[in-house]
Amino acid sequence: MLQNTFLHVPGIGKTTEKRLWKEGCTSWDHLLAEPDRWSLGSASRSIAKKHIEKSRQALLDEEHQFFRCCLGANQAWRAFPEFRHSCVYLDIETDGGVSASSVTTVGMYDGKQYRCLVKGEDLEAFRDLISHYAMVVTFFGGTFDLPVLLRRFPGLAFDQIHIDLCPILRQIGFRGGLKKIEKQIGIERSPETQGLTGYDAVLLWRRHRMFGDARALDRLIAYNREDCVNLERLAEVAYEGMRDMVFETGSAEVGTRSLEREAFSVKR
Numbered sequence: 106m107l108q109n110t111f112l113h114v115p116g117i118g119k120t121t122e123k124r125l126w127k128e129g130c131t132s133w134d135h136l137l138a139e140p141d142r143w144s145l146g147s148a149s150r151s152i153a154k155k156h157i158e159k160s161r162q163a164l165l166d167e168e169h170q171f172f173r174c175c176l177g178a179n180q181a182w183r184a185f186p187e188f189r190h191s192c193v194y195l196d197i198e199t200d201g202g203v204s205a206s207s208v209t210t211v212g213m214y215d216g217k218q219y220r221c222l223v224k225g226e227d228l229e230a231f232r233d234l235i236s237h238y239a240m241v242v243t244f245f246g247g248t249f250d251l252p253v254l255l256r257r258f259p260g261l262a263f264d265q266i267h268i269d270l271c272p273i274l275r276q277i278g279f280r281g282g283l284k285k286i287e288k289q290i291g292i293e294r295s296p297e298t299q300g301l302t303g304y305d306a307v308l309l310w311r312r313h314r315m316f317g318d319a320r321a322l323d324r325l326i327a328y329n330r331e332d333c334v335n336l337e338r339l340a341e342v343a344y345e346g347m348r349d350m351v352f353e354t355g356s357a358e359v360g361t362r363s364l365e366r367e368a369f370s371v372k373r
Contacts, residue, residue: 106183106348107164108133113175114156116148133157167191169239173266178247181268184240185344188266191239192216194336197250198329201307205256209310210325214333221326232258238265242340244283244332245271270336270343277346283332283339290342292335298328 109132111122121144130136130143140154156175163171164187172184185192194214199207211222211231215238222228231254235241243250247269255261279286284302287294294301306328312321 106351107172107187108161110176110180110183111136111153111157112180113160113172114148114153117145117153121146121148133161137161167239169266170264173264176266178267178269181266182273182344182347184266185268185340188240189216191237192242192340193235193238193240194242194333194340195246195250196243196329196332196336197253198303198306198310198325199253200310201304203249203253203256205259208253208257209306210329211254212326212329212333214330214337216337219330219333221329223322223326232261235261235263235265240266240268242268242270242336244336244339245269247271268340268343270339273343273347274339277343277350283335286339287335290338292338294331295327297324298331301328 109126111117111125111130112119117125124146125131125136125143128143136143136157137154140150145153159171160175162168167188169184169188169191172188173181176184192215194216196212197208198210198212200209201207208228209224211228213220213222213234220234222231222234241251241263247267248271251263251267255263274286279289281289284294301324306325309321309325309328312318313325
């Protein structure tokens with residue numbers, strides 16, 4: 106959907122974007138081919154053309170920082186297919202606090218492999234590892250995970266496109282926390298982690314640190330792993346739901362189905 110997006114252009118909002126789609130301008134290539142043909146509302150044609158040219162080049166160069174800036178948090182989901190290949194699904198556990206020293210584990214899943222960084226072992230590796238990704242997907246991470254990590258790793262440049270699934274899933278009708286939404290979608294947790302909550306993660310960490318309970322740490326990591334891995338499916342649901350909502354709303358308001366669904370497919 107990214108290459109069908111125009112609302113990241115200065116002066117173009119959702120209403121103008123839908124009007125462009127109605128007129129037949131459904132991609133960046135359409136606008137660049139005939140920049141004087143389309144109605145851009147209050148947007149400058151020259152600025153719009155330059156911005157789309159820059160957008161196309163930024164996508165070719167995989168310059169995720171450009172899209173993080175111009176899409177913002179609300180529309181970051183539109184870049185999911187294009188940057189999915191460089192995406193990390195991230196979730197942290199803490200000792201119950203939100204201070205710099207509270208982080209106990211950081212789970213990172215790239216769609217193939219999962220890695221859990223543990224306090225007192227390899228947590229410092231996070232600075233380097235996160236720099237290899239163009240996109241970060243979390244659940245409630247904009248309010249919790251990322252701010253806590255920034256306190257733990259001061260000066261860290263979180264310049265990735267960030268998709269926080271919590272508000273996005275709420276927009277398409279899902280309510281509740283992560284575990285409740287997983288059940289609504291049909292995701293089942295393993296017997297080892299079934300019923301565990303964030304508070305249980307705190308208790309498991311305490312058992313590990315206070316009593317040297319290796320099984321407690323193993324269970325904590327298993328819990329975190331499912332938190333991370335399950336985000337991938339939730340991201341697919343969130344993207345597809347938002348895509349369809351934009352598509353259907355656009356169709357209803359502008360009276361056209363000129364946007365092909367293939368253009369909005371989730372690339373794997």
